[in-house]
Amino acid sequence: MSTTCIGCGREIAAERADLGYTYCTAPACQAEYRRGPTVTAVAVNKSGDAFRVAEPDEVAARAAAGEFATKNTGLGTVPETVPRIPTPRRPRAARPVRKARPTWTPAQEKIVRLYAEMGLSPRQIAERARQNTPRLAVTEALAVRILSAPRR
Numbered sequence: 001m002s003t004t005c006i007g008c009g010r011e012i013a014a015e016r017a018d019l020g021y022t023y024c025t026a027p028a029c030q031a032e033y034r035r036g037p038t039v040t041a042v043a044v045n046k047s048g049d050a051f052r053v054a055e056p057d058e059v060a061a062r063a064a065a066g067e068f069a070t071k072n073t074g075l076g077t078v079p080e081t082v083p084r085i086p087t088p089r090r091p092r093a094a095r096p097v098r099k100a101r102p103t104w105t106p107a108q109e110k111i112v113r114l115y116a117e118m119g120l121s122p123r124q125i126a127e128r129a130r131q132n133t134p135r136l137a138v139t140e141a142l143a144v145r146i147l148s149a150p151r152r
């Protein structure tokens with residue numbers, strides 16, 4: 001690659017030569033060899049390129065300065081913030097419905113139902129049970145609970 005100006009023969013800056021220029025920045029050479037404005041596609045995002053009419057080196061300089069990356073130039077640049085992917089919420093484990101467990105013993109239920117079938121009221125059941133089977137500790141309230149519960 002030639003690094004000398006095709007117009008005046010002077011050395012062209014390396015950056016400029018890298019950009020493909022074959023002429024220097026001297027006004028005379030610019031006037032003679034500069035073609036029309038170069039349309040440069042600046043890749044600013046993935047969905048589409050923003051087209052700017054500018055000299056390639058100007059664009060390169062701006063890009064190097066971070067202009068296209070950080071500033072919204074109104075040319076379709078993408079905001080820096082990346083949409084946060086929502087963390088999948090762990091499905092709440094359905095709490096197993098605990099079956100209402102009777103708080104009395106089969107022996108208690110047996111005696112209460114036995115007395116109930118004899119026509120005793122819960123109060124009478126409790127009194128009878130206290131006399132006959134005190135260790136079962138059947139109370140009136142318990143008798144009511146047992147008799148109001150569905151038969152197992």
Ligand SMILES: [Zn+2]
Binds near residue numbers: 005024
């Ligand atoms: Zn020149």
